[in-house]
Amino acid sequence: MLMNMKKLLAVANENNFAVPAFNISDYNMFNGIMEASEEKNAPVIIAIHPDELSHITPEMVKGIVERVHNSSVPAVIHLDHGGTFGQVITAIRAGFTSVMIDASSQPYEGNVATCQKVCEAAHAVDVSVEGELGTIGNTDSVETTAPDEILYTDPMQAKDFIEKTGIDCLAIAIGTCHGIYPKDKKPELRIDILDEIKKVVDVPLVLHGGSSNKDSEIAKSVEHGVNKINISSDIKAAYYEKMREVLQDASLREPNQIQPPCVEAMKKVAFDKIELFQASGKASLY
Secondary structure, three states: OEOOHHHHHHHHHHHOOOEEEEEOOOHHHHHHHHHHHHHOOOOEEEEEOHHHHHHHOHHHHHHHHHHHHOOOOOEEEEEEEEOOHHHHHHHHHHOOOEEEEOOOOOOHHHHHHHHHHHHHHHHOOOOEEEEEEOEOEEOOOOOOOOOOOOEOOOHHHHHHHHHHHOOOEEEEOOOOEEOOOOOOOOOOOOHHHHHHHHHHOOOOEEEOOOOOOOHHHHHHHHHOOEEEEEEOHHHHHHHHHHHHHHOOOOOOOOHHHHHHHHHHHHHHHHHHHHHHOOOOOHHHHO
């Protein structure tokens, strides 16, 4: 069941759970995430970064759309961290039902103006828009241009930002980083900031960079009102670590021998995230 983000997250917001947004880089990974979501009867967001879209090509999105249409669970096809208006338009033309425009590195008024422009174009064709205010940190990720340091989201500025732009959901900065954390870096979520933002805004809130945070912190963020959490590094690490193990057998060369164990390893991580976000079984609400 193909949906846009606004409709999908409205249900999550009303019922106090978060929908996982899994970044996929090929059709095999995508199909595994859909299987995991169907087995858990959970709504899902298929997130594709512009670099990932360049890799799989917009043509493959047609197959992704068809697979989602035939699924028993509600799903969104979402552009993750679109950096330009052109990337957003490419995604919309390819069949995405949701786009993120990340202009968070711009001065505030520039971020507002960029989001306004994207909302005008996307809403005209029933595509939802995610914006970002504040900046989360970056460890080893190549999927974003986020700075190394965190600039926390200001609650009152978030309220103003939503009112001026018309975005459908807001990615906030409360203490996460893109990528896998190094051993000497300790992530810590500012739930107090989340609570203040939740008091003054009425759109669903998004948490980026959720890989490697403590499960207890992530669970608490869901309890306090986060409705979408992005997961990329965790599932990819599981997938490719298993692939390195499988490829120790030098005789293997067929994808249908190599990839299934990798998908299963990835699905185990996806199952854990679905449960952690309290999304298991929630497809029945749609």
